[in-house]
Amino acid sequence: MSPTLIGVTDDFDVIVIGGGPAGATTAALLAKRGHRVLVLDRERFPRYHVGESLIPGVMVPMEELGLKERMEAKGFERKYGGTLVWGNNEVPWNFSFTTGGRIPYAFHTRRADLDALILDRARELGAFVVEDATVKEPIEENGRVVGVRYALRGLNGTHEARARLVVDASGQARVLGRKYSEVNWNEQLRNVAVWTYFDNCHRLPGDEWSNILIEGTRDGWFWGIPIDKGVFSVGYVTRSDLASASDESLEDLFEASIANTTKLKDILKDATQAAGYRSARDWSYTNERFHGNGWVLVGDAAAFVDPLFSTGVALATLAASTLSKVVDQILQHPQIEEKALDRYTNAYQDFFHDIRKFVEGFYDRSxxxxxxFNMAQDMIDPDKKDDAEVDFVKLISGLSGRQGGLFELNLDDLIEDTPEQSAAEH
Known part of the structure; x- marks a missing residue:
């Protein structure tokens, strides 16, 4: 790669593949700590992405990035809780994030705006961001990933960049994950989603005004997310095998299933569809490996679980916050790399396991x-120190004790065991 092509040297401390929430958060926090970071994203921001509803756990890394006030200034809709038509008698019930403790709300957002906000913050903090850059392959030397080759849209040839560590935050593209790890699909959560947007929607009443709506139907469930000014994101999720066996298209299944709702049907009774349909399927998975020699995964590139509780962005950015701290220590103490990334992997997988296990159990609407509530308590508070409803809200907020531990990894003992630390002490 010619240095004049992008105006900087081709050597970095860290290369991050992907500029979405996981990649941009990792890059921003590493740049904030003084490291030279390159972000490569195959698209140009702002770009469309589904996943507009957030949970309070995401506010922890957003505060680290100094973005909470900017999110407020953007006018994102505050999300204080949820309304569910779910369970054996399908009577609507609510939860409030205030029940779960220290962060009482999150936001509903337009993801194009949110993702651009985080990536712009990475630039402000010193990360070098190249958009329209498609990573073609990793560069390997002596069994270690030492960089990547990438192509720029509209230009011929490929270019190289090298780094001490490469972070794969490429989402479901899994640029490095596909090469270095098998993926385990969650058979219980092999689902398909179809979604669109509506204008001129009604709102839920009273304190439910900005709640996310989650409404079960016979063969699946709907989300309803108030974006702004009467606009709702509405999606239908059903099992992939049911959708494949049906003679109806996903769009027809969506429209037919709305007729079987109660709350959602009222929200949409005067609404007009404002966009085409989009769909996704079979998205719940975990990579067998989260890291290797010179590389590490974060965000959807590492694992993703069904969107029932809107955990995607929070899981990705909390993991990114942790990874930035771990990588910062690795760059200062290279000898701890493998053990430090093992700890990151174990914490990440525990975090992910709790969410997946709960979603699997929650899908039983009998x-x-x-x-x-009791299922959540058994998972995160077996000694029953809190009320079961409090534990339920903590869990689905991403703020339970075990999950909170993800971004508090302590590597001091590894650093103390390194040769250079021992030498310094003597």
Whole structure:
């Protein structure tokens, strides 16, 4: 790669593949710590992405990035909780994030705006961002990933960049994950989603005004997310095998299933569809490996779970926050790389396991609200120190004790065991 092509040297401390929330957060926090970071994204921002509803856990890395006030200034809709038509008698019930503790709200957003906000912050903090850049392959030397080759849209040839560590935050593209790791699909959550947007929607009443709506139907469930000014994101999720066996298209299944709702049907009774349909399928998975020699995964590139509780962005950015701290220490103490990334992997997988296990259990709609509360308590608070409803809200907020531990990894003992630390002490 010619240095004059992008105006900087081709050597970095870290290369991040992907500029979405996971990649941009990792890059921003590493740049904030003084490291030279290159972000390569195959698209140009702002770009469309589904996943408009956030949970309070995401506010922890957003505060680290100094973005909370900017999110408020953007006019994102505050999200204080959720309304569910779910369980054995399908009576609507609510939860409030205030029940779960220290962060009482998150936001509903337009993801194009949110993702651009985080990536712009990475630039401000010193990360070098190249858009329209498609990573073609990793560069390997002596069994270690030492950089990547990438192509720029509209230009011939490929270019090289090298770094001490390469982070794959490429989402479901899994640029490095596909090469270095098998993926385990979650058979219980092999689902398909179809979604669109509506204008002129009604709102839920009273304190439910900005709640996300989650409404179960016979063969699936709907989300309803108030974006702004009467606009709702509405999606339908059903099992992939049911969709494949049906004679109806996904769009027809969506429209037919709305007729079987209660709350959602009222929200949409005077609405007009404002966009075409989009769809995605079979998205719940975990990579067998989260890191290797010179590379590490974060965000959807590492794992993704069904969107029932809108955990995607929070999981990605919390993991990115942790990874930035871990990588910062690795760059200062290279000898701890493998053990440090092992700890990151174990914490990440524990975090992910709790969410996946709960979603799997919650999909059983033959149970009562109290059953779901108790299930959350058994997972995160077996000593029953809090009320079961409090534990439920903590879990789905991304703020439970075990999950909170993800971004508090302590590597001091590894650093103390390194040769250079021992020498310095003597």
């Amino acid at each position: 149970k009562t609200k109290g059953f779901y």
